[in-house]
Amino acid sequence: xxxxxxxxxxxxxxxxxxxxxxxxxxxxxxxxxxxxxxxxxxxxxxxxxxxxxxxxxxxxxxxxxxxxxxxxxxxxxxxxxxxxxxxxxxxxxxxxxxxxxxxxxxxxxxxxxxxxxxxxxxxxxxxxxxxxxxxxxxxxxxxxxxxxxxxxxxxxxxxxxxxxxxxxxxxxxxxxxxxxxxxxxxxxxxxxxxxx
Numbered sequence: 275x276x277x278x279x280x281x282x283x284x285x286x287x288x289x290x291x292x293x294x295x296x297x298x299x300x301x302x303x304x305x306x307x308x309x310x311x312x313x314x315x316x317x318x319x320x321x322x323x324x325x326x327x328x329x330x331x332x333x334x335x336x337x338x339x340x341x342x343x344x345x346x347x348x349x350x351x352x353x354x355x356x357x358x359x360x361x362x363x364x365x366x367x368x369x370x371x372x373x374x375x376x377x378x379x380x381x382x383x384x385x386x387x388x389x390x391x392x393x394x395x396x397x398x399x400x401x402x403x404x405x406x407x408x409x410x411x412x413x414x415x416x417x418x419x420x421x422x423x424x425x426x427x428x429x430x431x432x433x434x435x436x437x438x439x440x441x442x443x444x445x446x447x448x449x450x451x452x453x454x455x456x457x458x459x460x461x462x463x464x465x466x467x468x469x470x
Contacts, residue, residue: 305334336374339393343470344376347389348461354382359390373397380458385450387458392443393470402437422460428452434459442467 312327350356359377373395380387416427416435426436432452436444436459444462446455 305331308334339374341376343374343391343393344378346391346463346466346470347376347378348458348463350380351382351457351461354380356380359388379448382450385454386448387446387450387454388448389458389462390445390447391462393441395443398437398441398443402440421456422464424459424464426459432456438464438467442470 308327308331312324312331315321315323315327344358347358357379359379374393375391375395377388377390380389416429419426419428421428421434421436424436424438426434428434432455433448434444434446434455438444444459446459448455
């Protein structure tokens with residue numbers, strides 16, 4: 275391997291580490307160690323180990339991004355409790371071909387509201403087709419309307435599906451009434467989504 279290739283890989287690794295320095299800590303040492311292990315393996319010609327370590331780093335970075343995506347979820351309203359459901363989302367996102375996910379469940383007096391947010395999902399094309407064709411939305415049993423300035427599909431039991439900024443899919447479900455679901459939907463930090 276030429277010294278120029280090694281230098282390029284070192285520069286790429288340094289750039290990645292600088293990007294990680296401004297992100298929320300997941301386990302910066304673990305990420306840095308895996309990058310260094312990948313670099314050492316690559317320099318030694320062990321491509322399989324290098325790829326495995328970089329795949330692992332990619333998974334850790336996705337976890338960090340999913341955790342920051344959760345910051346757009348609303349705090350629980352008075353009298354409600356909140357439980358974040360991020361770990362369940364990671365498995366679900368993998369099942370649907372990738373992307374990022376975050377979620378929370380809110381409970382009060384036996385009622386629940388669950389918010390799921392997916393970013394960069396391969397399912398986005400299917401959802402966009404529903405939103406661009408009101409007849410298709412109606413065929414799914416939903417009604418196209420606006421809630422808090424956002425275009426949503428609302429089902430008969432008040433569940434909401436939305437595509438925001440052509441990148442995020444938001445689902446609001448649960449046993450609570452339509453009013454509670456709409457209130458929680460409107461409390462999502464849509465401005466933060468725009469800069470995510």
